[in-house]
Amino acid sequence: MSPEHQLTIDLVIPVFNESGVVEQTYADICKIIDCLPHEFTIYYVDDGSKDSTVASLAALAEKDKRIVLLELARNFGHQAALTAGLDASTGDFVISMDADGQHPPEMIPPMIELFEQGYDIIQAQRIDEGGGLSFKKITSSGFYALINLISGTHMEPGAADFRGMSRQAVDALKLMPEYHRFLRGMISWIGYRSVILPYHETNRVAGKSKYSFGKMFRLAMDAIFSFSLMPLYIGLSAGALFFCLAALEMVYVLSFWVTGRTSNLAPGWSSLMFVILIVSGMIMILLGFIGVYVGYIFQEVKGRPVYLLKRGKE
Numbered sequence: 668m669s670p671e672h673q674l675t676i677d678l679v680i681p682v683f684n685e686s687g688v689v690e691q692t693y694a695d696i697c698k699i700i701d702c703l704p705h706e707f708t709i710y711y712v713d714d715g716s717k718d719s720t721v722a723s724l725a726a727l728a729e730k731d732k733r734i735v736l737l738e739l740a741r742n743f744g745h746q747a748a749l750t751a752g753l754d755a756s757t758g759d760f761v762i763s764m765d766a767d768g769q770h771p772p773e774m775i776p777p778m779i780e781l782f783e784q785g786y787d788i789i790q791a792q793r794i795d796e797g798g799g800l801s802f803k804k805i806t807s808s809g810f811y812a813l814i815n816l817i818s819g820t821h822m823e824p825g826a827a828d829f830r831g832m833s834r835q836a837v838d839a840l841k842l843m844p845e846y847h848r849f850l851r852g853m854i855s856w857i858g859y860r861s862v863i864l865p866y867h868e869t870n871r872v873a874g875k876s877k878y879s880f881g882k883m884f885r886l887a888m889d890a891i892f893s894f895s896l897m898p899l900y901i902g903l904s905a906g907a908l909f910f911c912l913a914a915l916e917m918v919y920v921l922s923f924w925v926t927g928r929t930s931n932l933a934p935g936w937s938s939l940m941f942v943i944l945i946v947s948g949m950i951m952i953l954l955g956f957i958g959v960y961v962g963y964i965f966q967e968v969k970g971r972p973v974y975l976l977k978r979g980k981e
Contacts, residue, residue: 674705674759674779675706675708675757675758675760676700676706676707676708676759677707677710677756677757677760677762678708678709678710678775679710679752679761679762679764680710680766681714681748681749682714682716682720682724682748683713683716683742683748684716684720685716685766685767686716686720688768689711689720689724689766690723690727692766692767692768693709693727696709696772697731698772700775703775703779705779707733708733708734708756708758709731709735710735710752711727711728712737712739712748713736714739714742715740715741721738736978738977739976741975743975745828746848747973748974749763749828749850750848750850751976753841754841760782760832761831761833761834762775762778762830763828763830763831763832765828768870769868769870770791770869771866771868771869774829777864778831781862782831785860786861787833787861788830788832788860789830789832789864790830790861790862790863790864791827791864791865791866792823792863792864792865792866793826793865793868794865794867823855826851827851830854832854833859836854836857839857839859840853840854843857844973845967846967846973847967898956905949905952909945912942
């Protein structure tokens with residue numbers, strides 16, 4: 668990049684039902700970026716909000732020409748909304764962050780500094796403040812431990828969708844048009860030069876998290892089935908195990924015939940039913956895994972877009 672070139676920086680911010688919040692977080696962002704000598708564009712992506720979020724964003728866009736409002740046709744999910752913003756971005760450096768205030772804008776300057784040092788991906792990593800165990804902490808730790816164990820792509824615990832990416836990294840990500848998107852894994856997979864930037868998560872400005880347990884579970888399933896074939900291997904391993912148990916059972920029964928103790932063989936209906944139920948259960952689980960993969964393939968080959976815009980770039 669030549670010394671005369673002014674660095675262009677895009678902020679991509681997905682929003683869903685954050686009326687009354689976006690105004691405050693926008694003001695906090697402006698306190699930071701207004702002091703920086705770069706050209707900023709703020710892409711707000713409304714993910715089918717049902718409240719007055721769009722009206723609030725439109726009012727902000729009227730006052731600040733740096734704001735570009737993208738309105739999705741319906742609620743497509745956080746990963747799709749984030750994808751829409753990344754697709755629309757054109758800056759040299761793109762920072763994605765949430766609109767609820769938990770991603771502190773104070774991290775923007777150090778991200779820019781690391782980008783200028785040559786890093787393509789600056790991944791913000793939440794520092795655990797302690798405060799005891801919670802259901803979310805336990806499930807999050809378990810998920811990252813599992814996905815790092817079964818996939819070939821390492822993902823940092825506590826590293827959510829608060830990150831900065833070079834234009835090269837964003838363009839590489841745009842070459843991956845898959846329908847079921849787990850951006851944390853996809854960005855780790857592309858393998859560009861990256862660095863971890865720790866930060867302390869701040870409290871939400873207002874309201875509560877829109878990421879319900881159901882949404883987190885679906886995102887975890889997208890990650891597991893998109894980045895690993897381990898579920899199929901588990902089914903195959905279970906089948907091999909029961910095949911070995913069946914062979915041992917056959918040897919055990921033959922031993923009675925060889926030693927002439929056939930009279931000691933009891934009609935083992937209970938054990939037979941137990942084995943049948945276990946084996947049938949494993950077959951159903953394996954078929955379920957296969958069905959999920961086939962379903963993912965079906966949704967991919969249909970080629971439907973990840974999102975649809977109701978309002979595009981203005």
